[in-house]
Amino acid sequence: MKNIELTQGKITVPESTTLEEFLKLPYIEESPAWEYINGEAIQKPMAGGKHSLLQKRLVAVIDALGSNYEAFPESRCTCGNRSVVPDVVVLSTNQLPLDESGEMISSGIDFAPTWIIEILSPAQSQTKVTGNILHCLRNGSQLGWLIDPSERCILVYQPDRLPDLLAGQDILSVLENINLTLSVDEIFAWLQRKN
Structure with a gap:
């Protein structure tokens, strides 16, 4: 998996990150959950x-x-x-x-x-x-x-x-x-x- 960095409610991902790679991330179901929209991973607001x-x-x-x-x-x-x-x-x-x-x-x-x-x-x-x-x-x-x-x-x-x-x-x-x-x-x- 590519190098992915978490910073203040947003995951910094390389442009080539795929939905499949996002779905393998261990913390996307944490509260509040993470979403993958237009190639970008974003944590929902509380x-x-x-x-x-x-x-x-x-x-x-x-x-x-x-x-x-x-x-x-x-x-x-x-x-x-x-x-x-x-x-x-x-x-x-x-x-x-x-x-x-x-x-x-x-x-x-x-x-x-x-x-x-x-x-x-x-x-x-x-x-x-x-x-x-x-x-x-x-x-x-x-x-x-x-x-x-x-x-x-x-x-x-x-x-x-x-x-x-x-x-x-x-x-x-x-x-x-x-x-x-x-x-x-x-x-x-x-x-x-x-x-």
């Missing part, structure tokens, strides 16, 4: 409280539906010469990668998730996060959400159409086989303290 709470609630709500889909926080998705760790990925149960004994493989997936959800953190670049969603859509994802807590809005991405910018009482698009009706306001209400 998530804050709002981010973590929204992520937790989304996974719980989607999993409680009892549908043929499961939600996973921070699961590595590698496809199309990119390896990203979205905040939430939703997979159909027949897509779950299993080992010989029928247990879920812990190393992530080698395809774009059916539904990708990103929650924008203050330290994150909206352009990079949007790029990850668009990359997944180009490689097979059916739906992407970009949740922006500071703006209280959600961008919804679907293949072959312009994104929708939703706010307030707007109802969010979900996967066709999921019986879930959520407005943008309902999602951000999860941030309120419960008495």
Whole structure:
């Protein structure tokens, strides 16, 4: 493997470093995880409280539906010469990668998730996060959400159409086989303290 140096949240790699070499690095699953985008390895920023709470609630709500889909926080998705760790990925149960004994493989997936959800953190670049969603859509994802807590809005991405910018009482698009009706306001209400 080539000489790789770690400096302040960024791995300095020679231009010829490949995705395969990146995936062999021992620390890419440390928290926060590392991503490989456009030939560059970048550590995601540490998530804050709002981010973590929204992520937790989304996974719980989607999993409680009892549908043929499961939600996973921070699961590595590698496809199309990119390896990203979205905040939430939703997979159909027949897509779950299993080992010989029928247990879920812990190393992530080698395809774009059916539904990708990103929650924008203050330290994150909206352009990079949007790029990850668009990359997944180009490689097979059916739906992407970009949740922006500071703006209280959600961008919804679907293949072959312009994104929708939703706010307030707007109802969010979900996967066709999921019986879930959520407005943008309902999602951000999860941030309120419960008495």
